[in-house]
Amino acid sequence: MSAIRSRPAWSTVTFPKTAWRLVRSEAVKLWSLIATRGVLLTLFLVPIVLGAIRVLPVPVFTDEVIERDSTPILFESIALSALPMAFIAAVVGIIAVGSEYVDDVLSGSLAAVPRRAALILAKVVPAAALTFFVSVFGASAAAWIAFVTLDSRGYLAASLFETAMLVASVAAGCALFAILGVAAAAVSRSTVMAVLIVLSLVFLVSRLVLVIAGEAGLQLVEWLPSSALQAMTTHGPAEAIVTDMAPASSLSPSQGSIALLVFALGALGLSIVTFSRRRVHRVIGVRRAPQFFPLERRMRALPLRSTFAGVIRSEALKARSAPSVRWLLLLSLLANVLLAVQWAGLTTPEQQQPDPVRAWDLEYLTFDQSNRAIIAGIALTHLLIAGVGAIIATSDFATGAIRPALAAVPNRARLVLAKVFVAAAATFIVSAASLITAAPLVVVVLQHQGYNASLTDPVIGLSILRGSLVLVLTAAIGSGLGFIVRSASGTLLTLAATFIVFPYVLSWLQEPTRRTPFVWFANISQLFPDPIEAAGLHHPSTSYQILDTENRLHFGSELDLPVLLVWATATVLIGWLGLRRRGV
């Protein structure tokens, strides 16, 4: 087989072209998926919608006394979308690599491109380029809408160059997040894990670092992706778009860009190393699979007909035999205990209150701190637990096993309820066990820190119960959404988008849109569930207005749990209706 033999006439093989060919191949692979196009369309529309909501309520100025600068409002309307856009861009990166994990696609790709590093690097280019250009278009469109709106209302135009720079930095942030998405998916073996990594990286790591490292963590947090993105897209004189997820960053836009660039490239490098060394196939039979049969035998024999108990047992067996469920539950268990202890040791009463601490203050601080410490882990575990619910509900859809499952249990309601029950029960056992384990540790640490904590305090028991209940409801939401979305990673993305990204952005919009009809769009933010807040115990608050005089909606913390309950019921109900009506 000479070199000439392997170069047929219809090919053009020259070495410098190799890289470009790989990139084109990956571009075709990425663009040919409908999911990519849908996500890119969303990436284009999100800045336009959010920017319009920010800018349309701006009042008209008829007085000619003061000439108003449009720059802060214009910049805010662009920068507002940076985080949601970056998140969506990361999804494009996840799709680029995650689509290889469907069926046995990766084997086929590696047979054509045996150099794995080249495969991943070739994926980075179209993912980053597509997200960059689409976000340039989206952010430019948002900027144009903001410009004409502000112009018509008597504001002075902002500098075109500075606006272009902001648009470019938003787009660059999106491209870097797309690279992060590629890295996350290359590191993990499945799309679900990739989504969990990106979610924790973008939304949870900042919180975790603050919990674990306390004040010292603040400096560290600034260099993490979400804060770096915020710094990168905060161009004066506009204020930073501060969300609950991370404090306002003190970095300059260029420092933020460098931080994000270094982080993305570092993550990419690490992921390529991992990806290159990994097995393509998960191997069956490396270790003996855990044997559940002895346990089954100990259970009471079931009557020889289809019963609900039998369906539950069957679903429980399916759930237990999924490694991802076991891993996520184990991680939740560890996170709940470790983060609780970490939180408890973080502060002393004196640090919390600069004034001299009196007996009443100490009692109040102890109550607050005991509750917060025990539920500290929920900041992380609620996503893991939602993942458990999602995997239990969707695993049958992913493999096509839903058909035999429905053949055995034709009653849709039974199947849905059994899956939700198994997800909820597993979650309850794990969360109750972890919080009960955490409680005595938390009390000991709190006492050491100078709090007046005691294990017999009702707040301990209430926190455990409420924390477990919140996680159970989260699992139910995860599985309910799972029945609607029918893919575990899709469910997690939906969860993140509707629970984290948009509520924060929308609640930020309540302020600039107050007193205008647009505030009702921003008010939607109050209707989203927040497991972290819902787990907190609060002293009955003094009376407040649910709807204030400026039409802003406020749901107090006591409404968080009912909202969560409504969501759990509604998602499961819609999931069941969907399964009844749609084919599988």
Add this chain to the structure above:
Amino acid sequence: MIEFRNLTKRFGAKLALDNLSFTAVPGHVTGFLGPNGSGKTTTMRILLGLEFATSGVALIDGEPYGQITNPLFKVGALLDARNAHPGRSGFDHLRALALTHGISNDRVEFVLEEVGLSGVASRRVGGYSLGMRQRLGIAASMLGDPAVYVFDEPVNGLDPDGVIWFRELVTSFAAEGKTVLLSSHLISEVALTADHVIIVGRGTVIADSQLSELARVHGAERVIVRSEQAHELVKPLEAAGASIAADGGALIVEGLTAAEVGAQVARLGIPLSELRTHIESLEDTYRQLTDSSVEYRTGSYR
């Protein structure tokens, strides 16, 4: 040429391949047979660099797969019908593969035509039947017009027309001097397509020979002698090195060819009513050979 030299692969405690060696030469279709779990797919995955051997090497024209500069021009592989993403159209799947080697869209259309998928090329692979996906995989393997083909269970899900088409395709590859390694558990298919057979069991080669010689080499050839005076033949034939079993009026002779038996009989002057060679089918040989090495045995039904 495909070469496996002392290939050993361990998955934890499980020994998947145990010192496996064989060669598939150009101009021949090499059939690769073995029970489920005997290591066929693992062998092929190692050949394509998708799995790494614990020891030993798998070479294509003397090179490991990872060192081939333009693999699609050298090796065409169909490993699994699920190599194509269900969300992509068949055409896009092939185009993405083709682009990695600078292969033109004309060639993509040509191979689609060749496997009979032109009409559905723009439809998403998710809607394809198993047979259509196999055809798409075969098309992918033909993209670079390679000299070495590796097919893992290629006729799974193909309709009878497809099976015949594939048989002719593979035979024509061999006639053009290409190397074809074809794994299957459809013995009859291998018997019709391959001219050289490798049988593996529990990760080792238990038979490696020309299809025509397989039966004789592995003692599956017997001579049946029928005569009124059959009992008089037993001692002389045993003395000549045969092992003999009686079956009614006939003797089943193992270890001698029909010509040798005939010569003996002629010397003794015994009239025969029948002298014939019985060659077991590939299926019988296969069952006899793999009997002790079946990984997943069917339980007796109670």
